[in-house]
Amino acid sequence: MNETEFLERLDRIRDIPTLPSIVLELNRLLQDPDTPVARVSQIIERDQAIALKILKLVNSAFYGVRSKVADIRSAVIMLGFNAVRNAIVSVSVIETFSRRLRLEGFDATDFWKHSLAVAVTAKALSARTRLNSPDNCFVGGLLHDVGKVILAQYYPELFAAVWSASREEGSAFHEAERGRTPAGHAAIGAHLAARWQLPRGLVEAIRSHHDYRAELENAEFCLMIHVANLLVNSYDRNPDCVIDLAALHPDARKFILGTLQRAGDFYAELAEEIENAYAFFLSPGAAR
Numbered sequence: 001m002n003e004t005e006f007l008e009r010l011d012r013i014r015d016i017p018t019l020p021s022i023v024l025e026l027n028r029l030l031q032d033p034d035t036p037v038a039r040v041s042q043i044i045e046r047d048q049a050i051a052l053k054i055l056k057l058v059n060s061a062f063y064g065v066r067s068k069v070a071d072i073r074s075a076v077i078m079l080g081f082n083a084v085r086n087a088i089v090s091v092s093v094i095e096t097f098s099r100r101l102r103l104e105g106f107d108a109t110d111f112w113k114h115s116l117a118v119a120v121t122a123k124a125l126s127a128r129t130r131l132n133s134p135d136n137c138f139v140g141g142l143l144h145d146v147g148k149v150i151l152a153q154y155y156p157e158l159f160a161a162v163w164s165a166s167r168e169e170g171s172a173f174h175e176a177e178r179g180r181t182p183a184g185h186a187a188i189g190a191h192l193a194a195r196w197q198l199p200r201g202l203v204e205a206i207r208s209h210h211d212y213r214a215e216l217e218n219a220e221f222c223l224m225i226h227v228a229n230l231l232v233n234s235y236d237r238n239p240d241c242v243i244d245l246a247a248l249h250p251d252a253r254k255f256i257l258g259t260l261q262r263a264g265d266f267y268a269e270l271a272e273e274i275e276n277a278y279a280f281f282l283s284p285g286a287a288r
C-alpha cells in the first residue's frame with residue numbers, strides 16, 4: 001500500500017474525529033473580512049458549551065488578558081476572528097481525541113504535554129520575531145504531531161512497530177516510520193487538518209515539521225513550527241537545550257542563531273506559560 005492509498009483508506013474510517021461544525025462555519029465567515037462581529041458571536045453563542053470554553057480560555061492565566069472578558073462579543077472584538085477560531089480549534093482538538101488512550105509508547109497526556117510545549121514555544125518565537133501571528137503558531141504547534149494520535153488509535157500495530165523500532169535503533173519516531181508505515185505521522189496529520197478544512201498554511205506546517213524546505217509557500221511559518229519542535233525535543237533530552245546546529249537545515253540554524261541568545265534560557269523563560277497551558281488544557285474538567 002502506498003501513501004495515497006493509505007490516506008484514502010483513512011478517509012473511509014467512519015469514526016475518525018471531526019471538529020465541531022462551528023469551526024467550519026467560522027472558517028467560511030473568516031474568508032470575508034466584512035463579516036459583522038455580531039454574526040460571528042451569534043454562531044459561537046449557539047453552542048453554549050463552546051462559548052463557555054472560549055470565555056474560560058480568554059479569561060485564563062494562560063491568555064493573559066487583564067480585564068475580565070464577560071461575553072463572546074467582547075472576546076471577538078478584543079481578540080479578532082482569527083484568534084477566536086484558533087481558540088476554538090485548540091479547545092476542541094484536545095477534547096476530540098481520547099485522552100485516555102494508552103498504548104505502549106503512547107500516553108495521551110504526555111502526547112498533549114509535548115504538543116502544548118511546542119505550541120507555547122512556537123507562539124513565543126513568533127512574538128519575538130513577528131513573523132506570523134502568535135496564535136496561528138500556537139495552533140500549528142498544538143497540531144503538529146496530531147497524526148501520531150491517529151496512528152496510535154487506528155493503527156495500533158503499526159504504531160507499536162514504529163515505536164519499538166525507534167527504541168531499538170535509538171532513532172527518532174519519524175525516522176523509524178520510514179519503511180514501516182505507508183504514511184508517516186506528518187502526512188497523516190496534514191491530511192486530517194485538510195479534511196477539517198483548516199487553513200492551507202497550517203496543513204503545510206504539519207506536513208513539513210520534520211522536513212522543512214526553504215521553497216515551501218509559507219516557509220517562515222513552517223520554520224517556526226519546525227524549530228519549536230526541535231527546541232522542545234532537545235530540552236527534553238537535556239535542560240541546557242544544546243542543539244546540534246550542524247545537523248539542521250541552514251535556515252533553521254540561521255533562525256536559531258539570529259533569534260535566540262541561548263536556547264536554554266529562552267526555553268526556561270517559557271516554563272511558567274507551559275505550566276499554565278497544561279493546567280488549562282489538561283487538568284480534568286479544565287477546558288470542559
Ligand SMILES: [Fe+2]
Pocket residue numbers: 144145174185209210
Ligand atoms: Fe513529529
Ligand SMILES: [Fe+2]
Pocket residue numbers: 114118144145229
Ligand atoms: Fe513533535
